[in-house]
Amino acid sequence: MSELTSLAISVALLGGLCTWFTLSVGVLLIWAAFAAWACFFHSGGDLQALRTTIVSNCFGVLTAWVTAVVIVTVPGAELLGEPLWPSLVVCLSIACYISAARLKSFSSIPAVTYGYACTFAFLLQTPGKFSAESLTSLSFSNALIVVPVSMIIGAVFAFGSARFAARLQRRPAMAS
Numbered sequence: 001m002s003e004l005t006s007l008a009i010s011v012a013l014l015g016g017l018c019t020w021f022t023l024s025v026g027v028l029l030i031w032a033a034f035a036a037w038a039c040f041f042h043s044g045g046d047l048q049a050l051r052t053t054i055v056s057n058c059f060g061v062l063t064a065w066v067t068a069v070v071i072v073t074v075p076g077a078e079l080l081g082e083p084l085w086p087s088l089v090v091c092l093s094i095a096c097y098i099s100a101a102r103l104k105s106f107s108s109i110p111a112v113t114y115g116y117a118c119t120f121a122f123l124l125q126t127p128g129k130f131s132a133e134s135l136t137s138l139s140f141s142n143a144l145i146v147v148p149v150s151m152i153i154g155a156v157f158a159f160g161s162a163r164f165a166a167r168l169q170r171r172p173a174m175a176s
Contacts, residue, residue, distance in 0.1 A: 006168035010161040011037075018157040022150070027140040032118040032147055033154030039114045040158035053155040056108045058148045060097065060115025065135065065144040067093040068123055072132050119147045 022028040043049035
């Protein structure tokens with residue numbers, strides 16, 4: 001079986017299973033799981049890619065979460081106004097996470113960016129989540145909890161799909 005065919009089968013089957021799982025749980029973000037899935041393959045599709053994906057995505061989530069907390073809790077908006085205050089905070093946070101790429105654990109800037117972007121997607125597209133109350137809750141309303149859990153699940157499913165695809169490729173052809 002070709003590499004592409006085995007990958008199509010494994011990602012399709014596990015993608016369906018991941019969708020079923022996240023929808024069954026009800027609080028997880030399938031789109032964040034799929035972003036991490038893509039990140040896993042973008043990062044090499046092996047065990048090291050799994051580590052890179054999880055660590056870097058979670059660092060991106062943490063950076064975005066801190067950014068959001070600063071935006072909603074520090075009174076900069078009163079002084080500088082909207083949209084200047086959040087723009088400046090985002091600007092500084094991006095400079096920080098790119099500078100952190102000097103550390104090997106955070107050296108995958110795209111993987112960190114996926115986590116950062118997924119966090120802001122959740123915060124900006126889900127009513128009520130970009131608030132001090134949600135950002136500090138100990139629940140799945142908090143981006144710091146729901147986004148990394150969703151992304152870790154996606155990365156693990158991605159790893160499973162890569163392993164499954166490899167097994168499909170090694171299967172000997174059936175004699176006719």
